[in-house]
Amino acid sequence: MSGLVSPAARGLRVLAVAADLVEVAEAGSLLGGGGIVDGRSAVVFPAAAVATPVLLGIVEQGHLAAREAVLGVVDEAVSFYPQAEYARVTTSYGKAVPICCAIVRHV
Numbered sequence: 544m545s546g547l548v549s550p551a552a553r554g555l556r557v558l559a560v561a562a563d564l565v566e567v568a569e570a571g572s573l574l575g576g577g578g579i580v581d582g583r584s585a586v587v588f589p590a591a592a593v594a595t596p597v598l599l600g601i602v603e604q605g606h607l608a609a610r611e612a613v614l615g616v617v618d619e620a621v622s623f624y625p626q627a628e629y630a631r632v633t634t635s636y637g638k639a640v641p642i643c644c645a646i647v648r649h650v
Contacts, residue, residue, distance in 0.1 A: 550578035551590040555597050558609050567608040571616070580619045591620040592632045592645035599649060620646050 554573030561567045575582045579591040598613045605613070621643050631639040636648075 549590070550574070550576070551588075551594055554578045555594055555601075558612065559597070559601055559605065561606045561609045563606075564608050567606060567612050570609070571612040574612075574616050575619065580616060580623055582619060585619075585623045587620045587623040587625050587642055589625070589629050589632045589642060592634070592640075592642050595620070595646045595649040617646070617650065621650075 550573045554570045557566055557573065558570035561570055574580070574594075578588075579594050580587050595617065598617055602610045602613050625642050629642075631641055632645050634640050634645050634648075
């Protein structure tokens with residue numbers, strides 16, 4: 544598995560260095576199409592809790608369009624429901640923390 548990169552990791556990398564709308568759209572598609580949320584099924588994945596600090600860094604320093612994309616993805620991440628078997632994450636402050644709480648703590 545060493546050569547595989549998840550859609551979440553790839554989307555974050557592309558978004559962090561996005562210089563134009565095409566790159567922002569590519570990253571948004573990766574993140575919103577199953578990377579950290581799935582917009583079609585309104586599901587949030589555990590990767591959203593880990594990705595939130597990176598996304599917030601992009602809001603502070605990224606391309607204007609990337610900032611807007613991040614805010615949309617984070618909004619979806621706290622609004623969507625997780626799949627039952629993936630509803631909680633382990634954090635530095637606790638085990639079995641609901642994904643939405645782990646995200647909001649960063650915000």
